[in-house]
Amino acid sequence: MTDTGFDVAGLKASHRPVSEFRYEKRPVVAGYNDRTLYVNVGDGRIAEKPVSADTRAKFTGGKGYGLKLLWDAVTPATKWNDPENEVNIATGPVGGNTNYPGSGKSIVVSISPTTGIPIDCNVGGYFGPFLKFSGFDALELQGRAERDVIVYIDGDEGVVKIFEAPGEAVDSHVLAEQMVAMFARDENDRQHISSVSAGSGAENSLIGCLNFSFYDKRRKVARLKQAGRGGIGTVFRDKKIKAVVVKYSSLDVTSNNPADLAKLQETGLKLHREIIELDDQQCRMREIGTAHLTEIMNEYDLLPTCNYKFGSSPDAEGINSHAFSAIVTHGLPDGCWYGCTMACAKAADGFELATGPYKGHKVTVDGPEYETVAGCGANIGVFDPRVVLELNFYCDTYGIDTISFGTSTAFIMECWENGILDSDRTGGLEITWGNGPAALELLHRIGRGEGFGLVAGLGVRRMKAYFAEHYGADPKFLQDIGCECKGLEYSQYVSKESLAQQGGYSMALKGPQHDEAWLIFMDMVNNRIPTFEDKAEALYYFPMFRTWFGLQGLCKLPWNDIEPADNASTDEPAKVPEHVDNYLAIYKAVTGNDLDREGLIRQSARVYNFQKVFCIRMGKGRRIDDLPPYRMVGPVTVEEYESRADRYDKQLREQVGVDPSGMDTPAKIAALRAYREDRYEKLQDAVYKRKGWTREGIPTIETLQDLGIDYPEVVEVVKPLL
């Protein structure tokens, strides 16, 4: 045994080599290697692939590279668990610089188990940058191994190995520690190791996530950031991959070999100073991370409460930022990549687990992030911060997405409330609002792949079908309250009073995640985009702008979770113009290439439209796939309507032109619904037009030509639909 408590020698002795590949180490040139790494865990093939000049010009990097490789690997018939499906990981050209905050992101893509179309996740941790500095702009993982394997990329030595690994843990908080213990020479070397792993829950559900590790030198813990959405962890475990590990020991400012280091430093230093000066007056990210949002969302009636029925709760104080601030450790440089002074990756240390297989263990729990507080808190009626943290910990280590778990559990609780579920059907679990112990036990059953846990782990869309088929539930009611679109569970904002955000959610290519657009304040609070055309313009610009982070390996947060002191007095404060200019500056400083604001949007638009066509190729991406469940648009139930009756009655009078007096609540719900659903359809028309798509949501040939992505196989997908 070592001082880490792992029998590393014993684990190593159990390894059986599968294959090995040696490659020539070359320095990165201005953010690029121009080669990618292909690993097939099924037949053991490992190879490097050159990146063509055309691919680099059209797909830029990061998500663009991941999607291009995935497109070439699959067919329209490929299912998530076919061996040809891939898990592709890439940072981008700007990714991995240590100067500009938020520059360490990896983008993961795969065909999703829950949606059947490409999913993409933007995740922190050290893996993507270390992969690039080891020599590869992207990693393709294909095939399915017969027995559990680990893939090890040694960027110091220029070697890639696949080996069978029967002894290592599956759950991530143990496995990530084993990987640093196994591959680091000494304590200082641990920071040079990063692993990607999933967990036992990812094996037994469709909502599995990936954990990307980053070694925290002060806590002496391999911490984890999640590529959460759409079940990529499930694909990973289906391939029998326990971990992919990279080692790179020579990180410094020259690793990414920027064209103009001085300019990169100048721009980074400017933002560092802005964050250090202003963050405590703005978002308090350095104090409590994204969890600062909870009370803001509660105040604006946007905090999903009891399956998005309501937007606030008098109990929300129990899980507000101050509740978690009292639990997390303060004063540490909590960046998930070097040089991120925003430092939002908070953690509670020495947290003693009260349930499950690790009961009694004292662990470090990353976060909680806002999405987890809302999803594993208010949305399931839980307002105990320790229950939220315990759910957060187990979701992470089991490799379960906290957002999908929260939204799925909220749906289950509402089904219980409506008599669709009972303890016979849940195996004795009383899954009622606010029952934290039941939510935890449900999570453990997902982890074990046991009983009702197997049903819950299917996600909301499949549960709807299951409950209708097996329990005779009304499919229309299930459709109304089950908060998923395209098969992906919604993230944690109430969108009822913001038409633009309804579009931002359900027109998002991969499914309803808010990373394409978050327009609620702009739309609902500040009324800056009143017309359909205004909303469509916002639903063009922001998804394109935000796509760019995924091409470059960047985090969205330092864009607008910190703002220059004079931002409010600029022409378009929602865009944070000075920070957009920072991005143009660092892009040029790294790559040496000029880029203007229009060029930035075009880089994104190419990949965005390619992804759209990819969705169509895989059988979704049509107008009908962009329709939200009504719960995300307006009040479904009498209880819900009457909880905000003044608001809705006023809207009936002033917007719909209907006098609510004398109407019963079901009639009022119906009138409001007809109005809101019609407005959503009009929004679809306006957005598709602005994006250069047909009324059915299909990119036109002209749009593809204009963007230079009119490849024959791309045109072939859309042509029959035009």
Add this chain to the structure above:
Amino acid sequence: MPKRLSCDNSKCIACGACMTACSTLFFKVDDPKRSCIRIEQNGPEIDMSVCNQTCRLCVAECPVKALTVSPQGVVMLDRKLCVGCLACVAVCPTGAMRHYPGLANPFKCIACGACARKCPTGAIGIVVEE
């Protein structure tokens, strides 16, 4: 503790000998921008700026623990560990953690005393506080 430079700007004549000594020792060039101690004349006022070794905000901010406090109480940078993020430069309240554009690592005063030895007026000294 800590060991640090003491500066008495009433004695300083802004001759720049200290900056020459420092930058020559550290960087082999005579360049005030590469000196850990900075002397600026603002009208009749002379500002002397150098790390006081006491606030240690930079030590707390460093993600790789490249900044540590020596047994003498001096904040030291280990360039082998430094990844050049410059968070320490941004967090320094007195601007005494230095950055020169294009250089991989920041730099700072380690109270070596080279500048004090060259100071013609005794404006700079080394003190060890108890």
